[in-house]
Amino acid sequence: MKSLVVYSSRTGNTQKVARAIYDALPEPKEIFSAKEAPDPSGYDFLALGFWVDKGTVNAGSAKYMETVKNKKIGLFGTLGAYPDSDHARRCLEKARALVKDNEILGEFLCQGKVDPALIKRMETKMKDDPHHSMTPERRARLEEAARHPDEKDLADARALFVELAQTASGKKPA
């Protein structure tokens, strides 16, 4: 069974998770950014990663995800919001819709530190925008995001994807 990890990452968070997943997967395996990723047809299990950009899957990952059909896959992503929030659930639903012609074996989301330039824009240009202005709740969430992905996130991602690869290879019942 051959595995492929494909991800996008603007500031490095999703790349960290992607590398952790890649390291944990059994050989044979390959890892590529979405821009450089090969046609998915030659692989049995795909770990597809994205970062959340304005409430949805970042464009580069979305484009690749739409090319994947009839595969066993796992989804992973990073975002500024809490992974158990409604916002995160909605983002995951959008990711699922992009890969609807596949068997999704599992999903993983964690927070990822938000680009300081964007935080600065929230504090200045977006300060009158109710969706982005810097409330105490938003600041607390961004402070928590700044600590992620942490070692536990990476360990959780590794553990989940090892299991998913076993399921994909038929070594473990789905």
Ligand SMILES: Cc1cc2nc3c(=O)[nH]c(=O)nc-3n(C[C@H](O)[C@H](O)[C@H](O)COP(=O)(O)O)c2cc1C
């Ligand atoms: C332009 C931009 C838009 C973002 N939009 C959202 C969003 O809608 N929801 C969210 O939870 N996080 C959002 N984030 C935070 C990123 O999803 C988060 O920091 C992610 O971990 C970045 O991943 P990367 O380091 O792999 O690029 C945004 C970040 C940027 C820079």
